[in-house]
Each structure stands twice: as C-alpha cells, then as structure tokens.
Amino acid sequence: MSIKVAPSILSADYVNLQRDVELVEKAGAEYVHIDVMDGMFVPSISYGAAWVKALKPVTNMVLDVHLMVVNPERYINEFADAGSDIIGVHYEATPHIHRALQMIKAKGVKAEVVINPGTAVELIKPVLHMVDQVLIMTVNPGFGGQKFLPESIDKIKQLAAIKAEMGLDFDIEIDGGVNGDTVKAAYDAGATVAVAGSYVYDKVDPAAKIAAMKELTK
Ligand code: DX5
Ligand code: ZN
Numbered sequence: 001m002s003i004k005v006a007p008s009i010l011s012a013d014y015v016n017l018q019r020d021v022e023l024v025e026k027a028g029a030e031y032v033h034i035d036v037m038d039g040m041f042v043p044s045i046s047y048g049a050a051w052v053k054a055l056k057p058v059t060n061m062v063l064d065v066h067l068m069v070v071n072p073e074r075y076i077n078e079f080a081d082a083g084s085d086i087i088g089v090h091y092e093a094t095p096h097i098h099r100a101l102q103m104i105k106a107k108g109v110k111a112e113v114v115i116n117p118g119t120a121v122e123l124i125k126p127v128l129h130m131v132d133q134v135l136i137m138t139v140n141p142g143f144g145g146q147k148f149l150p151e152s153i154d155k156i157k158q159l160a161a162i163k164a165e166m167g168l169d170f171d172i173e174i175d176g177g178v179n180g181d182t183v184k185a186a187y188d189a190g191a192t193v194a195v196a197g198s199y200v201y202d203k204v205d206p207a208a209k210i211a212a213m214k215e216l217t218k
Helices: 014-026 049-058 076-081 097-106 121-130 152-166 183-189 206-216
Strands: 004-007 031-037 062-068 086-090 110-115 133-137 171-175 193-196
Touching (some): 004 206, 014 031, 014 049, 031 193, 049 062, 049 076, 076 086, 076 097, 086 097, 086 133, 097 110, 097 121, 121 133, 133 152, 152 171, 152 183, 183 193, 183 206, 193 206
Parallel strands (some): 004 031, 004 193, 031 062, 062 086, 086 110, 110 133, 133 171
C-alpha cells in the first residue's frame, strides 16, 4: 500500500484555505495536517482549535493535529471538542506524556506521541501500547521548508523494529522535508504516513505532488 499523504496547511494559502484543502482531498490525500505552534515550544505562533473547528465541516480527510505546545494537556479537550481525529503531543513538551495520551484517548480521539530529532526512540517505549500513531520529526519543528535530516531513516527503522517486536500496529508518520527525493527511503524504512507542506503547496500543482508521493511508494 502506498504511503498515506498528509498535506500540511502551514504552507497553504490561508485566505483560500477551503480551496487548498479541497484540492488535496480530491487528489487523494488521506489526512490534513494541522500544525499548532505556541511561540514557546517553537518560536512561531500559528493557529488554534478554531481552525480545526472551521475545517471539520468542509472535509472528510482525517484531521491530524500536531501540537507544538508546552504542556499540551492544557489544550487537549479543546482540540478534541473542535473535531480533531488524531492529536499528537510531543514527548519533550510535558513531564506527563503518559497522562497527556490518556487524556486524548479519554476523549475518544486517536493518540499520537511525537519525538524531535534529538530524542531517542527508546524513550517512548513505555507509551507505545497506548498510541495509534507515532510521529518522528524529520526536521527540528517550528518551520516549513527545512531539509530532511538523513539520520531520521535509522530512527524510523528502529521504531519499525520495536513495533514488530512488540506486536503493535500504530502508524509511523514523518514530518519535515518530505518530498519526491526523501519519501521513498522513509517509506522503505517503515513510515506509513507522510506529512508534506512546502512540497505540496509551494509551487504549482499540489495534485501532481501527491500523485508522485503515491507513485514512489507503491
Ligand atoms: C514543522 C511542521 C511541519 C511543516 C512541514 O514544524 O511540523 O508539519 O509544515 O513543512 P515541510 O513539509 O515544508 O518541511
Ligand atoms: Zn507538523
């Protein structure tokens, strides 16, 4: 099965957001990735739960919410009530990652743990039984348009091996610098969902970019 594609609206045209979301849905994207930045965990401020609520009625894609927020427990219920299908919380953003994941699950939302490039895969072993998806950041979070870190490939392989060893079946998502040159190696390593912002939205023809990612991972 081809990799599932999750265009990040961080690189979309915000005044034509509905158009940009419909366009990728028609092109076969399964998820829409929503990057929430608080200006503390990462330098930028992006958008909040109101955007999730606004997008909910205009798309059938999975609303994949990536919280780049310090102490995300403060916002989990709000994002769940807004209509998130998956909520991702960073291992690095809270001393209580287990509790944060419990809170997401208690709302009936799919739970995701996210790790930064500097965080070892082993550290999330104790929570892997709780999650529906793991996001391995393939750049340092905070900005679109950065270069894919090649050392991520080993981390994806490690996680895929742990997943098989533990008999679990969560999705493995990658985020940052994903494009036609980087998606195949990540897919071969075990990634099942690919976030792509600037590759899909920055230049012409987002539909062709999605088709290319699907074709490269057949
Ligand atoms: C980065 C965000 C990404 C971002 C990816 O902190 O988490 O989702 O939109 O952008 P590209 O695909 O341009 O690297
Ligand atoms: Zn993201």
